[in-house]
Amino acid sequence: MSKNFVRGLCLAALLCAQVLAVAPHAAAKPATALAGAKAAPRNLAPLRLDAAIPVGPQVKVGKLANGLTYYIQRNARPERKLELRLVVKAGSILEDEDQRGLAHFVEHMAFNGSTNFRKHELVSYLQSIGVGFGADLNAYTSFDETVYILPIPTDNPQHVSRAFQVLEDWAHGLDLAPEAIDKERGIVLEELRLGKGASDRMGKQIMPAIFNGSRYAERLPIGTEEVLRNFKPDALQRFYRDWYRPDLMAVVVVGDIDPAQAEKLVKQHFAHLENPKPARPRPYAEIPARQATEALVVTDPEATGNAVLIRYPVQPVHEAGTIRAYRDDLVQSLFSAMLNQRLQELAQLPEPPFMGASSSLGKLTPRYRSYNASAALGPRGAEAALTALVAENERARRFGFGAGELERVKKNLMRTYEQAWNERAKSDSGTYAAEYIRNFLQQEAIPGIDTEYRYVKELVPGITLDELNAYARRTIPADSGKLVLYTGVSRPETPQGQQLLAAVAAAQRADLQPHDEKAVAARLMERPPKPGSIVAESHDKALGLTHLTLSNGVKVILKPTDFRNDQVMMSAARFGGQSLFGDQDILNARFANAIVASMGVQDFTPLDMRKILAGKAAQVNVGLANYTDVVVGASGATDIETMLQLTWLKFNGVRRDEDLFRSYVGKQAELARNQTAQPGARFGDAVMSALYNNHPRAPRTLKAEEYEQIDLDRSIEIFRQRFSSARDLTFILVGSFDAAAIKPLLATYLGSLPTPELTVAYRDVGLRPAQGVVKREVRSGTEPKSTISLSFTGAAEFSEAEQLRLSALLEVVNLRIIDVLREKMSLIYGGGASGVLSKIPYGNYSIGVTLPTGPENVDKVIAATFAEIEKLQQDGPAAADLDKVKSNWIQNHRRSLRENGYWLGHLQTALSEGTDPGSILQVEQQVQALSAEDIRTAARRYFNAQNYVQVVLNPEAPAATAVAASSSKHTASGG
Template identity: 55%
Template sequence: MNRLKAVLATALLSCSLLTHAEINPTDPLPVSPQVRVGKLPNGLTYYIQRNPKPQQRAELRLAVRAGSILEDDDQQGLAHFTEHMAFNGSTHFKRHELVSWLQSIGVKFGADLNAYTGVDETVYMLPIPVDRKENLDKGLLVLEDWAGGVLFNDADVDSERNIVLEELRLGRGATDRMNKILMPKLFNGSRYADRLPIGKAEILRSFKPETIRRFYHDWYRPDLMAVFVVGDIDPAETEKLVISHFSNLKNPENERPRTYAEIPERTKSEALVITDKEATTNVLHIRYPILHKPEGSTFGEYRERLVENLGALMLSQRITELTQQANPPFIQGGSSMGRVVRGYRSFSSVALLGRDGPLPAINALVQEGERVRQFGFTPAELDRAKKAMLRNIERLYNERDKSDSSMYVSEYLRNFLEGESMPGIENEFKYVNEIVPTVTLDEVNASLRKSIPEGQTKLVIYMGSDKTDAPPASTLLTAVDAAEKVTVTAREDKAYTASLMPVMPKPGKIVKETANKTLGTTELTLSNGARVILKPTDFKNDQVLMSAVRFGGQSLFEEADIFNSRYTSTIMAQMGVSTFTPLDLQRTLAGKTANVGTSLGALTEGLSGNSGSADVDTMLQLVNLEFTHPRRDEALFQSFIGKQQDLARNSLSRPESVLLDTMRSTLYGNHPRIALVPRAEEYEGINLDRVINIYKERFSSARGMTFFMVGSFDVAKVKPLIATYIASLPGGEIAHNFKDRGVRAVRGVVKKEVHRGHEAKSTINLTFAGDAKYSEDEQMRLSAMVEVLNIKLTETLREKLALIYGGGAGGTMARYPFGNYTITINLPTGPENVNKVLEATFAEIRKLQDEGPDAADLAKVKENWINNHRRAVRENAYWISALQSMYINGTDPSVILRHTERVNALAPADLQAAARRYFDFRNYVQVVLYPESKQEQKPEQKAEPDKLPPG
């Protein structure tokens, strides 16, 4: 249901009317006045809206109501293959021309340009800069080609096979294997169970090109399509372009009917136990009858959904509370009515299981549902849920002129694909504020009673590790039936204080104020030795972000406290603040938007928070309490430790986790301060008293801390709040530097192999690391070099050699604790292709070193960065992150404003020098994952990359 649905998931029903007597509940909801919706004579639908955020950018989409569900038996996987072919040659774009042109205007393949294939639809996503008018016209030409001009040349089809097969290989593992057993039962024999988009390997290898052309001809037709254009555009001109580009598309003669698969009704209850040796978690899922219920489009149905959402919020809070016991029945859980596929919904309960297995989870989830059914919720619970819902819609309304175009286009996609209503935020704000205050407790309780099934057929599923004793299927059904018959009592709701701080702190002072007009910031020096950087913006109407940082962190504690200090901030967050548990805090702050959390990092400590513009006072109170009133709660501590141990028990069952573990331990020579994949035993030595003492040591004083606040606030109004809540914090002497603990990457060439996993999958991990002289410009040169390398790896390894589906390189540079850099290359492939991938990768690196980058490739990177920065500088999150980074690194923050100038100054020679400097073939770590017990798949060892002549 529109944007509210995205914020407040799930749904239910009620038969009350809206408050306006003249509105009939059967009347259809209006269409948002913001969007222009039309339909061409050929049946193609279009949605067009002007939205200036982000500036000079538009979001283009092509949606086709055709997915894998429509595949014939000999086409399984070809809906998804069709999506691939859309990028491999069309009427107006030869193979590779499309991606190259898009990169030249700053659109990055994968990150920006993308697509997905579902069971019922295929969606193509194309965000483009519209600073040049011709970009929009050409962008729509791209969509036009996708809609009706994909060529499917035989050679191009054959060259894409291995890429799609690599994608299929990448998805294999425990989850895939278990899902293949689960899906037929979950969908009760429906076609949805055997038409997963990735398809079948044997068909992908052997299908004839005419088979995929048949799919495209049958289903890529205008009466099943919609085009979306939302962004900084002129709607009237855009409509003319859409009509021009798409009016000539024709529907096929004797078109096949587009029907939607049905899900048969379950006639008897069943249970299913699925285990796998690579599964890392154990999960319980109780699926109740799947009901055919299309999306509502009337005023009455809108009201029903609001009532259902209120109940869902309250039930979610109750189930969350069950996890906050010393011995919780499950680690995480939830019960709700939700969408299964288009037109179908079901009530289900899910739990991530702990050490006691499924029976406690079954009892807790089923009995909580019974408690709600029998006794309903309390007036206080409903009051809090109403406040939360009203505040959420208020924030959406306040940001109506600052909402990102991608949010609007997602809403319109749901309208086309699922039939979801889209009345627009102005209408919704009015409806919600009229309806929600009138909703009664009896109404919500009746809605939940109707939603939570009683005595109906069900499917009970246990999925997990074969290392854990799995219950028999019959035991699961018996346990659910027994739990439904247990006598339950009503939940008592305790009263919550309306105030976070009954006694206000004595304010400190602002002793100095300095304005930076260039950056638009104000710096305040406080009497307790802290400082605050304020940057008011107009990027959002109802958003304020806050952070703080200071050197110190875990580096100040000895090895005996490695785990105590590593988990300090997480544990403190689990216990709440002052007299409030986390749930108490949530209930006390119902109707407000404010949260704060502290962090104790490797070299720094600090905090982060956010609030609505009207709730800055509340956010700053939370900041004060985090320093002055940390909370101790033995039960919540034990709950956290137990849940983390349960999560970590099988953490190394997944082959990729062992690869990551091996890479990090090898790279840093098994240094004890390097965090590896968590083990259950590392939680055994954590001591709550020591954790609290560590926290107090580092947060007993605000001296040396720099706070940052960015967003929609008035400096004059915020200053007294800062004096009250931040300047009043203790300011005693405290160390605010870090200790260099000697964590260094190993020297020389180190190679290791990991043999884990059932599937024929490999992953190559290469890491180059070492000393570097840090500067903002040098970091930019390193990053640009890595981006160009990624372009070449995609061109060579994916498009030319078809050895990978995804993967690539990433690079970072840091000033502290010493100047250093790290470049990591991660490339999933087949075991038989490892050497080919290594040789091609090293060849591309060597080419960068010997010849430098192509000027055209560097230009693509520059264009993408400039476009992204144009967008980023209008985001609060970018500014708070950038300001904090500049201050902690001692860099002039005005460098933010010179970004485009610095990018344009990059030359091919800069990147060539960076490649020579940072890719040292005498100094890297190579770790390769191979499947276990399949040594025959390992390729014959050939040329060793480190034996290439040094650069």
């Protein structure tokens, strides 16, 4: 296990990823206080720092005689599911000059036929057993590796056996016949086209500087258009022959399988593979050290924002694999957390030097790392950002950190690991698989969470402030060769390279004072409010629900689960929202949530809150949606009271802070300025304009000056109107808690919420889609890229059954789009349809189809899409397609039934839509009952060729002319 594993696990463990990202937390109570928690082993020998980190007992790591490595772990989450990975230690860095892009091309060919699967047979077979293409079945190619991802249901042993055959075919049995290769060219070229734009244009100028002229800059995985269009089949076959070999491979097997059976299958399918003779040596690209300081300015009119980066000299990375090295990584984590908290403080000043910033020691590649400092620029520009960024690093280097700062980040770190340990038996197999991939590719240690938790509990308390400050002095570069990079939108005020270097040099020499640490309260509330009481209670045994009515009229639905050991999710909603406010107030209402949140809670700024909540896993967001007032929260099992306190505080006053308001509005205006030239933003606005006839409530990109129209006091007033009362709210809590134990907390915090009268109903604001056939074209962007948007809308009667039919129709449409437009016609790389049936504010449906392609193919794509729709309307879906949809849905539903978020969402929808919450137990039967006639009828009902909006984004100028004028590059050197 690793710190990356822990971080990823905790983020995935909560409904709102921000719960841990915003307030990474440490333990408020020992983990043993959790129901069912098992204490970590005690009375162990003291840790020896020079000892090697062992491989944990949870995984078996083996190596076959041919050099192939394998990892096997039995894991029960999700049930009846197996995660398989084929990892090849070969990527684009190994390509010869005539192979640029072919590492990635081989990955594409893996889904196009092999020894045991004809073209299309593999994907079709996997879809038939519930494995979705893209969502489940996938792969990726990077500089140094290619990874194939294959999740398989384990209900049928034959499926498992055949899945190992798939891995074997990927390893040495791909069909790389010339005709198959030529068929795939169009799809890969469409993927190349899809990636074109400002980031790609700028990246081609930036990469040589970032990688100090190394081979990495010349081997982007997507490759070059010239090679992709013209390479000979032998070049692809040569790459596959040279690098797809067992001594460069690993097979990862994690899930609901007997380890002995898994090992038998690994040996059966991979022991006979042979390495080529002679085998080409597997080289690793070197990145030379930077000696001189250089500034690089790269701009583009379509850039998404302005930023600066200071990259200090790269250093080779060697994974020592010792406990001492593990401890060093903990020191690095604590250091980065403290420094980045200081940078976040600067970002919340009334006139911040940047919108956000970070600074840390990070990996550039698996074998190299460097110290970096970066910032997203605000209205004050690059020089102010660089000055603040360098000065804050220099302040930490000279004066170090304070005891309070270290205490908080230690708490946060400990809570993060505690959560991972608490969830050790409930962690998803895919998370473990990712960890073993990193072990194979980067030698990341895998001792297991029991061992890691022990390391952290024993090592973190001994890390001293003096040690951290010494680490800061030697880690933050005082003076060295560096790259100062500016990227952004082309503007007259864009700085020159010499200006950047001068700002950095001046900041390094500046006269600085130690960081001023402001004291904050130790807790959110000095004392709890006067509690209410529970006046009614009932139970739904079939769904495992407890219904409570509190003395103030607020209602609560409790669903304790054992899906996770350290996760609780909460939501509440009622009708109202932005709809209750007039068009003249739409900006104030739309931004009321974010503005109030940006100013903190009662007497505490957001930074104060971060400090107070150190060691707590709890967050609550409250706001106005279009037609509803919404409360969403999440916490760890030991932090439910903190989550409820935050909820209480949200309903009991708004903190008014003019400075933080100005800071928020300034950042939003800057973001808006950066969006104005982006083709995607223009296209999105054109779609909404055409669809809703420029209605003032339709979503759109705001202009920078419009943010100046937001009135702070009116936004606060709107928020208070809706959240000074909890009347008619039903709070739903799902997760790891004991219903009896939390009742006093509910009575105290939810039962004491104010509930004065207020309107609990939404207002129909008259937002209606255009009628008839509307067609528009948007010209924006310099690359030869087009995007087609088709919107089908209309009135419809809402029901769960009809929502299911509409969803099934869209899944079938997506299968046809991929099969026909991508695989057969090679017109697109990706794209698809999505839609929703709603009863608010009136019974209606909305379907959107988005298809990126080339300008020369727009008419073909539209015609092919409508042809597939017409086939569905006339003939209904093929039985195989409908069976694929059903199988995938059933697999996902079974997995989701063990997810707190799935239950929370279903229960909340049932309340809002007035549907039967018990329908969650009949999903499989409802899915199985879907017929081809249901889909045919839905296709006729929802795809009306006489009523749709078509918007096409086309480039504004021929690419060759436009690109030449689109980017600028300025360099400067310094001593």
